[in-house]
Amino acid sequence: MRQALFRARAALARFTLSATAGLALVVAIVPGSEAAAERRVALVIGNGAYQSVPTLDNPLVDSKAMAAALKRIGFEVVEGYDLKLDGMRSLVGEYAAKLDGAKVAFVYYAGHGVAVAGENYLLPTDTVLKNEADLDFRTMNINLVLRQMQREDRVNVVVLDACRDNPFAKELARSLKTRSAAVGAGLSEIQINAAAGTMIAFATDPGKTALDGAAGQNSPFTTALLKHMETPGVSISTVMDRVREDVWRSTNEKQRPWVNTSIIGEFYLNPVAPTVKVAAVDSPGAPLPSAVPGVAAGALPNPQALEMKLWEAAERSGATEDYKAYLEAHPNGYFAQIARNRIARAAAASPSAPARTAVSEAELKAETGSAATEDALKLAPKDRTEAQQRLKALGFDPGGTTGKFGPGTRRAITNWQKTRGIPESGFLSKLQQTALWEQSEEDFRKLAAAKPVERVRTVAPRPPRPAPVHGEARNEAYARPAPQQAPPQRGGGGGGGASLGEVGNFLGGVGNLVGAIRR
Structure with a gap:
């Protein structure tokens, strides 16, 4: 175990620690x-x-599990289940009153929702939608909830697991008749450009429906969120990245959670991370101390915290050697099989290529992209197209893969920079390009492999055309004129065309006639 810790030192140092070269690390978790x-x-x-x-069946299971998790990480929770319209309005009013002075506001909703003309509505249990006016009087517009959250400067997080296949939407579409296209499947994208410090998360992409999961169990989206949200000291952007990956894989690539955020910097759902202390040992062969002054004996070491640090270091770098360091320290760890899979995929993708060098997180975050740094990359159109494809593979939609960096691509780059803690400029630098390529490699390969293979048409030699029959001679002659064949006669008669002699005689007669006229 001690030797595994020594080998893992490099991975830990890249993530959170700094240590003198040649010294072993003793990590105390307090x-x-x-x-x-x-x-x-x-x-x-x-x-x-x-x-x-x-x-x-599942919204109650999902929402009660979410309420319990939020309480465990220090949230005051205002909760309600199977609420009619009056109950929902009353509960939102109670929530709004408690937000006074709060620094973080969080909303989780599981149930039916409907999107009409770009507006999202949460549906109470007594909802009846017979016409468009019912949306105003029998449902709750999500913007009403957002307004309560945005009355003060704070971090706001809204999570909606409400993209299920919705019978209300179908009924409303029938009542709107010619305007039925305004009723969308799933929910509509919520723009937050003017709301700094806000994150909106859907269970799946806008306009798509999400899977509800087996009866009595959590939905795929909530399952993944519950798995990752309590991890201490991990930013919410990283949490949602992990949720996206888990849901994508668990649904066989049928559902991809969607996130839109304007949160500046890093925000932690569970900010109470363990304090890491580093003690130096003279040589790797020296025995590990049994205690560190000022630290309770029961706190040294904390295997779970150490494992998490190692795994996050490997995740951030994406380097094969860091996944190997994790496996050496934790061969039967929680993420062991995932690490083995990624090492195997890297070897299969490039068996003869050397292991890639990880980008230093410190250097990456210190470098700001600009128009000048991006111009210095001298990206050809195919390189720009690949950059757009890689952003798309990671879930940052550039709005197209045309090879031209327009507003959609700039927005995608900015959102990617947010998730990596990079200065948000919308432009790439050399280190950022390298980091983007490294992070997206696996998903990019999958995206490329999923593209339909272009079929090449093979044209068989054309068989000899049959001799023209009566009525076809004219068309055949114009299609494939032969030097020995004269233009066919226009008349229908005896079938054959005029001979060369006949044509010559005819032209000679015309010439004589013209000459006579001139005289």
């Missing part, structure tokens, strides 16, 4: 000294017992 002092308030609603359509 409780964090900085608890989350600011108030954090969450609203959780789960609606499943709908009265006019079949009930949903």
